[in-house]
């Protein structure tokens with residue numbers, strides 16, 4: 017069989033359109049009274065801002081759009097938000113907990 | 123099932139709504155349950171973590187019993203269920219069980235040797251809401267892999283099933299249980315996981331209890347092998363960042379500190395055996411003298427988790443003797459593995475000898491090195507008749 021690497025590391029940028037794959041579920045857990053992320057054999061505890069970011073990851077919005085929404089909501093510096101956003105999403109993408117939609121924008 | 127490596131989840135997750143969170147929380151709501159549907163398995167891995175005395179098919183919980191167990195799990199706040207065994211696909215009702223898990227909101231993982239899977243069955247499982255498949259491999263090529271698993275053509279079947287898993291759109295983890303006789307194939311196993319488009323690879327060194335303890339002489343790696351493995355894993359983790367997530371379980375006979383077994387006894391996880399016994403860990407039945415409650419009794423799972431002697435005996439840190447009692451790491455590793463302490467010291471209440479502070483550590487380390495050097499490679503295969511030596515089957 018072909019044993020060469022087929023996959024390349026997904027590198028996220030401001031124009032990427034992230035979305036959670038079917039097997040990664042962001043859910044509010046009433047028993048624990050907190051948001052959780054369910055992933056293969058793992059449970060993650062996102063902080064409040066990560067939850068907001070992930071709720072905006074719909075495969076349509078670009079990361080730059082998500083940043084704009086949050087920058088306006090919190091009247092914060094977009095550059096800072098973008099740095100944090102990219103770090104969070106890249107980390108999830110590296111674990112295959114996040115996909116990016118690659119089709120060109122309409 | 124293969125050697126289990128529970129994920130280390132955040133301590134906040136065991137805290138109930140309204141309670142004060144913090145690392146000191148001894149236990150709260152269990153996160154995940156390992157559902158061992160059966161001990162039947164076509165493979166005969168010499169390191170199998172099932173107990174030496176396995177449960178026969180006639181004792182297994184029925185479909186209805188498992189469904190009511192899942193209702194209870196969901197109600198008490200369990201988030202994930204790992205369908206395991208033995209070989210869970212031996213159960214004809216697996217798809218039905220997965221569908222029920224989905225219905226009650228449990229995230230489901232299938233932990234399988236994969237030799238009995240077909241593409242149609244995988245599609246059915248995916249349609250029933252299965253979220254993830256973990257397939258074990260015993261080596262990087264047929265000859266060795268099939269010898270370790272004691273099953274002809276098993277390796278080829280696994281590769282086929284791994285491809286189907288991806289074709290039906292399910293994420294894949296490859297689980298490789300490593301020991302002296304297959305560690306040299308680790309680089310090829312890493313390549314294989316990439317080629318199979320797995321997201322994750324678990325490189326799990328054998329843990330020595332149950333069948334693996336019986337086979338320790340044939341499995342224990344040398345210290346040099348372990349150092350080489352550390353190097354290979356570190357290099358691959360770096361090279362494959364973002365391509366393959368590699369989880370690594372160090373062989374703890376050669377470690378300085380023991381692993382945090384099960385995230386702490388009775389703290390985050392538990393097991394349900396094929397006949398319905400509720401166990402703090404998959405090897406807990408190896409602790410002689412310990413009694414376990416069953417889902418077939420008149421107690422709820424919640425009651426068993428909160429109150430049973432099996433869970434409370436080694437929960438938290440209060441039970442600990444020295445050197446653990448006064449140790450700064452006691453809330454990090456919770457004193458290591460109770461089953462290993464029992465197997466190696468005769469008492470589950472002792473410090474795990476994998477810890478350098480255990481008085482038995484030096485002896486265990488030396489014995490491991492001696493056994494590795496002797497190179498006795500003959501396996502005793504796992505089966506329902508107490509094991510069969512390799513040369514008796516070939």
Ligand code: SF4
Pocket residue numbers: 123124125163164165166167169170171172207208209235258504
């Ligand atoms: S014999 Fe091998 S495949 Fe079967 S349950 Fe045991 S470890 Fe898993």
Ligand code: SF4
Pocket residue numbers: 379380445446447449450451452453455456457458473474477478479480
């Ligand atoms: S003495 Fe006990 S608590 Fe301390 S590192 Fe060893 S096993 Fe862990």
